[in-house]
Amino acid sequence: MSTVALSILDRANTRIVDGHTVSARQIFAEVTARAQAAEQLGYHRFWVAEHHSVPGIAGSAPTLLIPHVAAATSHIRLGTGGIMVPGHQPLVIAEQIGTLQALLGSRFDAGLGASVGFTKPVRAALRQPDNAKNSYPDDVDQLIAYLDGTGQITAYPQDDSQTDLFVLTGGGSAEFAAQRGMGLVLGGPAVTSGLKATPDTNASVAAYRENFATSPQRQQPPHVIASVNIAVAESHEAAKDLVLSEAWALTRSRSVGVFQPLEDPASIRLTHPSQQEQRRLDRALATTIYGTPNDVVEQIHQVLAYTQADEVMVTGNIWDPKKQLASDQLLIEAWRAAAG
Template identity: 50%
Template sequence: MTTFDRIPATARVPLSLLDRANTRRRGGVAVEPSQILADVITRAQAAEALGFHRFWVAEHHAVPGIAGSAPTVLMAALAARTERIRIGSGGIMLPDHQPLVMAEQIATLQALAPGRIDAGLGSSVGFTAPVPRALRQDDSARFDAGDQARELIAYLDDRHDDGAEVTAQPADRSQTPLFVLASSRSIPLAAQLGTGVVVGGPGLMAAARDADPGEHHEGIATYRRDFVPSEHRRQAPWVVVAVSVAVADKAEDAAQLALPEAWALTRSRTVGSFEPLQPVDELDLAGLSDRERRRLHEHLDQVITGTPDQVREQLERLIDFAGADEVLVSGGMADPAAQRRSDELLAQVWGV
């Protein structure tokens, strides 16, 4: 065992936040989008003060429950209102954009906030079928994500020999760290491109829970083995584990914090739309069908909840299984004050 292995995860693995800009509704009244986005900025400022490593925002189109549809625009606002914390996208969905335009936006952000911008790259083509049509995409678009990523990187690296037919302005000069938001197919893509990788989702959580002591994630081990460093951006292998987390002083209170988002995810499978988050006392839990109840518990099983010490223990187990270099905490809450308290407790117990 090396000295590094003996250091607790809380002392060596940085902690970051992903905010999807979840919309909220209380008493049937929706919170205005301006307030939702202002809350995201306030949370980023608090995250900086607490010592979190990064603050990322997401991209979802035409989803009533999420106001985060334009990550690069929101990133500019966040960078302007913070000073030190890294700002990034979790992620920019490549099929939805022209690679040159994305390269220009990323490079502009980097010029505005030098040394603080990250770009997470995804391949989703929309939550429901009308969305990709509105974005002028078809079902095959997600399978072109590798080529789109290579073209984007060529513009950021100014590599005319690798697909960049023009020089993107402003020039990024390979300064922006890149991360692939991974599925089982795209973990190898991250290794081929020489980027960081973000892993998460039900498969990872289930595998971590079922793993024997000392067992590790096979796909992540393959990523490290097959990683091809880029001579231009010089990124090393970097594994970010994304997981929903809710922390409270009492375990039962933390479990309640995770309910509104799990409810919205469950209902989305029935009504076809992810709706704004509602307080627990406004959820019709008794009206769930047996199938919906099973789905609700499945979603809750993907969330790490508990007291600070309980959450730390669960995160350390996940880190050990995944061999993670960083944890990206996601998950939305219906109560902004409880969200702030959760962030504070997590930062305290992690020692960020």
Template identity: 45%
Template sequence: MRLSLLDRSRTRAGAAEGDALEHTLERAVAAEALGYDRFWVAEHHGVPGIASGAPAVLLAAIGARTRSIRLGSGGVMLPHHQPLVVAEQFLMLAGLHPGRIDLGLGRSPGFTAPVRRALRQGAEQSDAFVEDVVELRGYLEGTAPVTARPLVEEEIPLFVLATGRGIDVAARLGLPVVVGGPVLSEPDVGDRLAAYRRDFRAHRGSLPRVTVSLDVLVADTDREARDLALPEVWAMVRSRRTGVFAPLEPVAQIRAARWEDQDRQRVEAGLDGVAAGRGDTIRQRIEQLAERTGADELLVTGSTYDRDALAASDAAVAALLG
């Protein structure tokens, strides 16, 4: 499998939010040196725990600091944008960094009701994701009534982030699909991906491609790796109680906090969902995942409070699968 990395610019307790963006740049430079194929960034709005709200801006900065690694979005949430504007942004990136730009597309709404209102997403808004993807592709391919600029010689690869009907949409439009989160853990995901390959409608000679997105953290022992996974899992568990997805906290601070019984159960379930462990543990889990999904690419998505430990984990994953 190809090996790629997604960084969501996670903020950390006690640090400025701008530090999260600088860390994303540093992680991208390290990923290129480690031999990762792609480095992707995310789009979230109004979330205290995530500093990345404008993928195209962040990718431009990363492109200026790197030389060869492919860069992309995991992903641009298309319902928040006009397809022409997204096309112009990524054509500009392709003009600045030729042969290196990917465009992953998602359809997730804003995290909270105020964010959805700020994004002008009303309850009556129709789901035009498929039509918007087709329109966007027309701008990128130069077949739309309006010519998006700058003109570039390359085609920018599109990817569909699979949530809900995303796998079916990718097959219908002849696009690669990225599968992660709850979709990846569903017992019938293998059957759904087999149907994706069977029903794939090629576009300009495209072929079905499956990327699996998985939280992966490697340490010297399984226990140490689960500790690395705890800050992200804790933030998710607490968000279900508070409605706020908070910055990452140190493990010792989390352990010292007051845990409700329900929190403890959710934390254990969350940790079980992360591929966290020694190298041999992780290799076995990824091999099983590859067999179950037939994946062409692994998109590593792990994060933790300790930046040095995260860098060591990224290096261990690259060595494990390189």
């Protein structure tokens, strides 16, 4: 299984250094540097995300960030992880995809998500009705029609079904992706359940492959990507420090209602979490792959056995960008070594 491709999703997390939030300019420079390193190391894809009004994430406009990353790289595949369909008109998404296809050609993939704004004010600012998620299937169908040239109007630049499309899901949209002939990016328990001792495999993936359908316009093959937080260091404790910042930000978000910038793990270790916060932190860490190179490779194999995925997408951001780059390098070197 170590021949399975590795890719990266970078959310452009912000972080606190010396009591101040690092600027978005610096964060985007670090995202770009990570993409350059990923290309040199041999990662397959590098995707960027879309989040709105989140203090801890600078990545709000992936279709704007991708051309900047593309200018600093030459061949690694780039994509959106993802464009949140409920936040945009399908025609506008089609035009953005067509533009990126015209600029980047076959390097570009479009991951499509169904998430709405995290809070009511954000949803109002995005002009999302309360039932915005319900229109996701129809919106994606419209988007595909614009991209395939079968819509009521023509979207320019014309994509002509060249861009590979992926549905981001926890498993519930697997059948939808199969029926539309799109790739599948799995996250959450649909992936991390594989970290528990189980002889089972993910039923939604089996159903996806069984029901996959192409169309005359779209000949994209079935493809499953397992997306999971991963960090590697020379010791288990050092690796735990790498994932602690994001796990703590997620834990705190349950209490304060906001996903905040990543904090130095050294300062987090000095805190005294409540019992509830500790339980949440433990759950976050339990659904993260971290450890020494050999331990991480073993855990990834567990995930692949459960998901039967064609590719693994590394998610999660590390507070120290140098340690992020070191983790990326240790991971892919260990992965290649395991492949023999």
